[in-house]
Amino acid sequence: MRRTLSALCKNEPGVLAQMAQECGKYDANILSLAAGETENPEVSRIVLRIDGDDAAIDKVERYLDSLDEIIQIDDLSRKDFVDRELVMVKVAMDREQTGQLMQIFEVFRANVVGMGQKTITVELSGDQERVDGLIQMLIPYGIKSMCRSGMIVLKRGDE
């Protein structure tokens, strides 16, 4: 089962390594991980997408919750949250296909961020379906290079 954990952590060395190790120990596969700053310079937020046995992920979550460096951990598969992911894709382009590609970018509201002689690079931020949708549309043209940020999340509402 795929689940998403969001952890607020103190900026101390070793937290990321412990997290990754613990997932390995229980055979939970890390699909994506995004670690970035928060509104507090001493605190980071790490969003982890994991695939694995439900009981195993529960164990990972309990272990992380027990660490002093972890301030709060939320299991987002059980809560209401807004998710977003950022992707950059470099796709092959020849003259005949430019129009088709531009139409795809318009439909998905993807922004062109670079252009070469034989490729065009776009960025898109959206939920998982939208990001996956764009990628599926571009595969037939030939994806030359791609970078995804991993999912980031915030709770809905005022909380």
Added chain:
Amino acid sequence: MRRTLSALCKNEPGVLAQMAQECGKYDANILSLAAGETENPEVSRIVLRIDGDDAAIDKVERYLDSLDEIIQIDDLSRKDFVDRELVMVKVAMDREQTGQLMQIFEVFRANVVGMGQKTITVELSGDQERVDGLIQMLIPYGIKSMCRSGMIVLKRGDE
């Protein structure tokens, strides 16, 4: 010094943990980390922003390059690349300030993704300066919650 490493890795357990541990060993502080899928389902791209001694980061880079799981590593402080980061910010809002906030969102081309009774949530993707710029503008209003993806990168041009 702040540097950015981009690594193409085989999807094998333990790579992320090794990376994080190695940074800790040389006292190199991980500022952000984004690990996500690529065009190849067996390969992930990990983008690492590190702050530390130049010689220390060189050692981390050489060590990572020596691992079997790592297919390619690029030191992006030395190359031409497009960088982007995604941020979601939940900011306090009262009725009088709505207009001002909306103007800021328009200037930065940030998208509203959620609204509560007392807060509004926006997303923005852009380079570091743009993301930092939006955050600086929103701090006086009161940032309630924030999540950053960490930097993602692709080389410029066709390569």
